[in-house]
Ligand SMILES: CC(=O)N[C@H]1[C@@H](OP(=O)(O)OP(=O)(O)OC[C@H]2O[C@@H](n3ccc(=O)[nH]c3=O)[C@H](O)[C@@H]2O)O[C@H](CO)[C@@H](O)[C@@H]1O[C@H](C)C(=O)N[C@@H](C)C(=O)N[C@H](CCC(=O)O)C(=O)O
């Protein structure tokens with residue numbers, strides 16, 4: 150594509166004439182190859198303008214800058230100047246990948262908590278309706294059964310546009326993205342108009358360092374999403390909803406348990422039945438539904454409401470909503486695994502005391518026969534984490550099954566001894582089964598009716614790291630092997 154075609158949506162002035170054919174857009178000088186355009190971004194740690202010279206040395210055909218350069222531009226290199234090179238990068242990337250959003254139904258979710266879960270629910274509902282879906286968020290770029298890791302929850306605009314193009318070319322029809330406040334601030338979503346934008350909730354997070362200067366800025370950045378959407382939905386039970394959606398020019402679909410919500414929820418109750426751990430509620434107003442949501446805790450009723458609101462802007466049958474909400478989950482986060490027997494087995498990524506506290510407190514509300522937590526702790530990481538995890542599990546579990554995790558260069562039994570030190574501060578019962586597969590076997594063979602068993606620590610990971618080597622280890626596979634070996 151010719152440079153000026155690429156720049157068709159950008160406001161710029163020409164510093165050095167030239168309209169070369171552009172092979173790719175690059176924003177990191179180290180990745181420049183001949184014939185590319187280099188966009189100089191000012192970042193938290195560096196200023197891309199400092200690397201413009203090196204980009205030219207590597208063959209960049211054109212530069213997009215916002216500041217004057219302090220060297221003579223060699224002949225044959227086109228240069229344009231714009232106020233905001235991050236915005237220019239986003240607009241050029243859309244054009245370069247031929248506006249993939251035009252081929253996709255698009256949903257963006259913002260909020261402090263619940264983005265990843267809500268995105269998974271929305272994607273599953275689309276899939277249940279026969280519409281192939283792709284997501285971008287904390288888990289990475291996910292579509293067609295594959296996951297591609299990204300550096301950020303909301304990646305750089307170029308990466309988003311490229312992923313959307315790949316999705317559209319692979320037959321994906323619905324695209325769901327987590328819009329982080331930092332991503333919005335850094336124009337990573339600039340130029341796009343989403344079919345639907347959803348606000349989940351707002352609380353203190355991401356303040357300080359390279360993130361937001363204060364809560365006001367954090368709120369403002371989240372609100373930016375509602376300037377670039379055709380439809381909007383917001384959690385009316387969160388006091389920040391009006392401020393966050395203030396710039397939306399249209400009717401907001403409010404959801405929540407409050408009287409005034411357009412999609413009103415009521416009669417919520419925790420569900421625990423033969424391995425199914427979730428939450429049930431009914432809705433009225435916009436839709437009369439009675440969904441069983443397959444992930445635990447009342448907060449997941451809110452995520453489900455956010456998902457129902459989002460898909461209500463598209464022509465999605467109620468059955469797909471109900472089926473989707475029943476099975477949607479985020480891999481490795483309170484992920485249910487089907488097992489024979491009348492108990493629940495969950496895989497969760499909790500690998501520190503805080504996340505363990507969150508998940509175990511949520512599960513305690515289900516009043517299980519016993520709450521059993523199997524976990525280890527990482528080697529070559531602060532020992533305090535082990536003491537804290539031991540103490541938290543001891544306090545909140547009926548039985549702790551202590552095992553190995555990524556022991557790295559440490560002896561597993563030393564790590565287990567540290568966990569026991571923390572656990573001994575409580576009167577929690579425990580057993581030690583050092584080999585992880587054997588620990589899972591122990592949990593499964595000793596499960597009683599109504600137990601909830603959490604395999605904590607590995608989550609979505611499919612490896613175990615021992616002495617510098619990452620060995621394949623997927624807990625789902627281990628569970629399947631145990632079922633087969635034990636004839637369960
Ligand atoms: C503070 C921040 O947001 N940094 C992000 C930003 O990097 P940056 O622009 O600050 O990078 P920089 O190192 O200052 O460099 C500036 C420019 O010079 C270029 N450069 C640099 C060196 C060189 O030799 N040549 C060169 O051209 C860089 O490629 C860059 O374009 O742009 C990068 C590419 O998009 C991001 O990966 C990076 O995210 C870092 C890893 C990060 O931690 N970001 C966090 C704060 C973040 O974005 N978090 C949100 C929220 C997560 C949540 O909700 O939990 C997220 O969406 O992930």
Ligand SMILES: Nc1ncnc2c1ncn2[C@@H]1O[C@H](COP(=O)(O)OP(=O)(O)OP(=O)(O)O)[C@@H](O)[C@H]1O
Nearest residue numbers: 260261262263264265266267287350448451452507
């Ligand atoms: N709607 C919600 N309200 C409050 N807490 C929630 C909600 N949804 C999820 N959580 C809690 O936040 C954790 C993270 O959830 P999720 O990954 O869906 O959110 P996120 O917005 O993507 O967060 P992050 O950016 O931290 O990854 C969950 O494990 C749960 O403890």
